[in-house]
Amino acid sequence: MTPTERTVVEQAKAAPMLDQVLRWAAINSGSGNLAGLAAMASELADACAPLPGQIALLDPAPVTRIDAQGHEREVTHGRNLLLTVRPTAPVQILLTGHMDTVFDAEHPFQSCQWLSPGVLNGRVLNGPGVADMKGGLAVMIAALRAFETSPECERLGYQVVFNSDEEVGSPGSAALLARAAAGKLAGLTYEPSTLPDGTLAAARPGSGNFSIIITGRSAHAGRNPQDGRNAVVAAADLALRLSALISPGLSVNCARIEGGGPNNVVPDHAVLRVNIRPRTRLDEALASEALDRIMAQVAAAHDLHIHRHGGFARPPKPINAQGQKLLELVCACGQMLGQEIGWKDSGGVCDGNNIAACGVPVVDTMGVRGGAIHSPDEYLITDSLGERAALSALLLCRLARDGV
Numbered sequence: 001m002t003p004t005e006r007t008v009v010e011q012a013k014a015a016p017m018l019d020q021v022l023r024w025a026a027i028n029s030g031s032g033n034l035a036g037l038a039a040m041a042s043e044l045a046d047a048c049a050p051l052p053g054q055i056a057l058l059d060p061a062p063v064t065r066i067d068a069q070g071h072e073r074e075v076t077h078g079r080n081l082l083l084t085v086r087p088t089a090p091v092q093i094l095l096t097g098h099m100d101t102v103f104d105a106e107h108p109f110q111s112c113q114w115l116s117p118g119v120l121n122g123r124v125l126n127g128p129g130v131a132d133m134k135g136g137l138a139v140m141i142a143a144l145r146a147f148e149t150s151p152e153c154e155r156l157g158y159q160v161v162f163n164s165d166e167e168v169g170s171p172g173s174a175a176l177l178a179r180a181a182a183g184k185l186a187g188l189t190y191e192p193s194t195l196p197d198g199t200l201a202a203a204r205p206g207s208g209n210f211s212i213i214i215t216g217r218s219a220h221a222g223r224n225p226q227d228g229r230n231a232v233v234a235a236a237d238l239a240l241r242l243s244a245l246i247s248p249g250l251s252v253n254c255a256r257i258e259g260g261g262p263n264n265v266v267p268d269h270a271v272l273r274v275n276i277r278p279r280t281r282l283d284e285a286l287a288s289e290a291l292d293r294i295m296a297q298v299a300a301a302h303d304l305h306i307h308r309h310g311g312f313a314r315p316p317k318p319i320n321a322q323g324q325k326l327l328e329l330v331c332a333c334g335q336m337l338g339q340e341i342g343w344k345d346s347g348g349v350c351d352g353n354n355i356a357a358c359g360v361p362v363v364d365t366m367g368v369r370g371g372a373i374h375s376p377d378e379y380l381i382t383d384s385l386g387e388r389a390a391l392s393a394l395l396l397c398r399l400a401r402d403g404v
């Protein structure tokens, strides 16, 4: 490390990240809580105010979803923040983080508490979004602010996207992410590390969410059931046939069947919700074909109508040579800081999938160490705030100097 890098690293570590996490975790920003998301956006804009460049609050793309009756309804997502700094600098990168959490305003998990450290070093904070990813947001901003004090910062320009709907698959922000990723040398996303020891995520599967709408015909359950076409039974048949596709390259989770009515009526509508995760682009194409084939088979067998809504919004993220190089660079920076960091493949998906699909290498677990995310046991190992801010700060210095 050069003396300048050392100064930048020390400055990043000293940022008031824990105070930010405590304040931000107290703001409910479930993906559907537009007021909470707006409050978070304003907090983030304030935290980014010392950075140069321009910040804009952008409307999400229009999004629809299928309701329990099978009708398409518009859903409004929160607005997204876009920060653009030195767009003409020779090295350009993208940093992203989401301000939404999986905990909506009615969820009982709304506040932080300190846990005893147990076997882990440092203090452990339990709270909604502390690891996923309000801690990561604090780390990213601390690193950028420290990096801006370095004389080498002029060589590196960047965009930062803070989106509002990552936890529901980024439907309203995917286009913004793709626009911001275009032409960038590298992407950094601040999801928490895959394991509490700091391990980074490498390859990820893709993910698609589908609502399959089944339209049958109602009839009296006793007088003329033969005239009915039972949509709930067809949905169950569909769920069984789709589940039979599960293989090492493909996971299929039939999550919910909605529909039906009184016991004496043959139900004429049902909606099957299913999540499909292909390991590769080929698995994705095969799954899409199989889905259409099985829908046609079930429609024919039950003599009713079936169509689908949704798609593969998160493409699979394999690790290519460039991705590998970026992972190696992050780990090398860790080594210089005395942090032993490895990587492993993950079964989860995130905005890193979308960034990688734009041909931009991305490390998408630059955030804090913690765990039990998406549950009321979610925790942040608070020592990792400083560690990870130092890691990102040094990485920014190296990217500015050498590229990937």
Ligand SMILES: [Zn+2]
Binding pocket: 098, 132, 133, 166, 191, 192, 350
């Ligand atoms: Zn997350």
